[in-house]
Amino acid sequence: MKIIGIGKNYVNDPSEINALKTGEQLIFIKAESTLVTDNKDVVFPKITNQLIYEVELVVKIGKTGKDISESEAASYISEIGVGIDYTAKDVLGASRANKGPWALAKGFDGASPVNGFKSISDFADINTINFSLKINDTEVQTGNTSHMIYNFAEIIAYVSKYMTLEPGDLIFTGTPATGAGENVKGDHLQASIEDELLLDFKLI
Numbered sequence: 001m002k003i004i005g006i007g008k009n010y011v012n013d014p015s016e017i018n019a020l021k022t023g024e025q026l027i028f029i030k031a032e033s034t035l036v037t038d039n040k041d042v043v044f045p046k047i048t049n050q051l052i053y054e055v056e057l058v059v060k061i062g063k064t065g066k067d068i069s070e071s072e073a074a075s076y077i078s079e080i081g082v083g084i085d086y087t088a089k090d091v092l093g094a095s096r097a098n099k100g101p102w103a104l105a106k107g108f109d110g111a112s113p114v115n116g117f118k119s120i121s122d123f124a125d126i127n128t129i130n131f132s133l134k135i136n137d138t139e140v141q142t143g144n145t146s147h148m149i150y151n152f153a154e155i156i157a158y159v160s161k162y163m164t165l166e167p168g169d170l171i172f173t174g175t176p177a178t179g180a181g182e183n184v185k186g187d188h189l190q191a192s193i194e195d196e197l198l199l200d201f202k203l204i
Contacts, residue, residue: 009174048088054175055133083114116198141179
C-alpha cells in the first residue's frame with residue numbers, strides 16, 4: 001500500500017482558493033511503517049526535538065485506478081478517516097538546507113497515526129465535512145473540506161496521472177491553514193469528524 005500526503009492544501013477563507021489554484025499540487029510519500037492504527041499510543045520519536053502535528057482527513061482508496069477523471073474520482077473512495085501527519089521539523093530544516101527531500105522528516109516510524117474510517121456513504125457531502133483536533137482537552141485545530149484548495153476528486157485525479165492508485169492506499173488530504181503546532185511527550189490527542197471522536201492516543 002501507499003501513503004500519499006498533500007501539502008499546503010487549506011485556506012482560512014474559501015475566497016482565497018481560486019488565486020492559489022495553480023494546478024500543481026504538493027505531493028509526498030510516507031512509508032507504510034509510519035502507520036499507527038487502532039488508537040495505539042505513539043512512541044515519541046528519538047530522531048527529533050521538534051515534533052509538529054497536523055490533523056487531516058484521510059481518504060482510503062477502494063479500487064484500482066489510473067488516469068482517473070475528476071468526475072469519476074469519488075467512486076474510487078471507499079472510506080474516510082482522520083489522522084495526524086507528523087513532521088520532524090528540525091530534520092526537515094536540515095534537509096532543506098541541503099536542498100534535500102522530505103522523506104526522513106515525514107517518513108519516520110509513528111509519523112501517521114490514523115483511525116475511524118467510515119464508509120463514504122455515511123457522508124451526505126464530502127465537500128463539506130467538519131473535523132477537529134483536541135490536545136489535552138483543548139481544541140487546537142478545526143477544519144471543513146470546503147476550505148480545501150484541491151478537493152478529494154482533484155487530488156485523486158492529479159495523483160493518478162503519475163501513479164496507479166490501489167485498494168487500501170491512503171491519502172492524507174491536508175491540514176487546516178491554522179492551528180498546527182508542536183507536540184511533547186505525554187500529550188493526549190483526540191481527533192473527530194462531525195464531532196464524533198475517532199482518533200484517540202497519547203504520545204509516550
